[in-house]
Amino acid sequence: MEINLKKYIAAIGICFMALGAACIMKTDPEEVGEELPELIIGSDNYEPYNYLDxxxxxxxxxxxxxxxxxxxxxxxxxxxxxxxxxxxxYLDNGKVDCLWGSFTMNGREDEYQWAGPYLYSRQVIAVRTDSKIRNISDLAGKRVAVQATTKPEEVLLERSDPRVPEVDMVYSLSGMDEIYASLRKGYVDAITGHESALERFVGNAPDMYAILDESLYISELGVAFKNDTHQDLAKKMTQILKEMQDDGTLRDMVEKYGLDAEKALGVTNAE
Structure with missing residues (x-):
């Protein structure tokens, strides 16, 4: 009986050890399939940065x-x-945690809690090839379509840049498809936006449209959280983005989508 009792106690000990090991293993979310917290990212449809396939x-x-x-x-x-x-x-009511979609952070540094900058982008002007507009000064008295609340809208309306003349009308539209349509149908004389987006538009009909050599603005792109929130997360995100730039990951991504990596990474942005 004594031998059997010892065996019984030993068996119980082994069971408890196995159970404890199993509990420890279950703390790994990858092993048990635990869901990670969600980060709700807000953006509009803006190719090639964020769009639907x-x-x-x-x-x-x-x-x-x-x-x-x-x-x-x-x-x-x-x-x-x-x-x-x-x-x-969307930020104020918590429907999204951050804005991440080719969003210009320079000039808005105090309006949001930022991560970045992680890329650079020229804001450019596109016109019809039969237009007499050849540089920014030629926009004087012309009609220009922009996306509402974007940097080009601000530049054209505030005219803080001495190169920017007084235009006849700035049409602030909701999305890029509307902006492209306004130039196709002749409602406006010029449109503005990120170079990568307008290059795709012009590339579909290079005989009809062209991009001016002179850029309207150089944007530093960042990830925007509601001001005075997510400070630690934004700091960590900025560090990771910097590491991805240093190790070449970011370069591979922008080249995959046809961007000039030297411009996008801020290596060459000179006019």
């Missing part, structure tokens, strides 16, 4: 970048498409 899946530079950064931070990115000129409302 033919299957309705979010793709683009900012999408791939957000997925890579969130993986390191321990978040699951959720992409929420928004009306861009209502972006602050």
């Amino acid at each position: 033919d299957d309705g899946k979010p793709v683009g530079i900012d999408v791939e970048l957000a997925e890579a950064v969130c993986e390191q931070l321990g978040y699951t990115p959720v992409f929420q498409y928004i009306v861009w000129d209502k972006k602050d409302e």
Whole structure:
């Protein structure tokens, strides 16, 4: 009996050890499939940064970048498409955690809690090839379409840049498709936007449209959180973005989508 009792006690001990090991193993979220916290990312449809492919899946530079950064931070990115000129409302009411979609941070440093800058982008002007507009000064008295609440709208309306003349009318539209249509139909004389987006528009009909050599503005792109929130997260995100630039990951991403890596990474932005 004594031998059997010892065996019984030993067996119980082994069971408890196995149970304890199993509990320890279950603390690894990857082993048990625990869900990571979500980071709700707001953006409009702005190719090649953030847009939907033919299957309705979010793709683009900012999408791939957000997925890579969130993986390191321990978040699951959720992409929420928004009306861009209502972006602050989405942040204020908590419907999105951040804005991540080719968003210009320079000139807005005090308006949001920023991560970045992580890329650079020229804001350029596109016109019809039969237009007499050849440089920014030729916009005097002309009609120009911009996306509402963007940097080109600000530059044209405030005219803080001495190169910018007084235009006849600035049409502030909701999305890029509307902006492209306004030039196609002759409602405006020129349109403005990020160079990478307008290059795609012009590339579809190079005999009809052209981009001016002179840029309107050089944007530093960042990730915007509501001001005075997510300070630690923004700091960590900035560090990861810097590491991705240093190790060449960011260069590979922008080249994949046809951007000039030297310009996008701020190596060459001279006029």
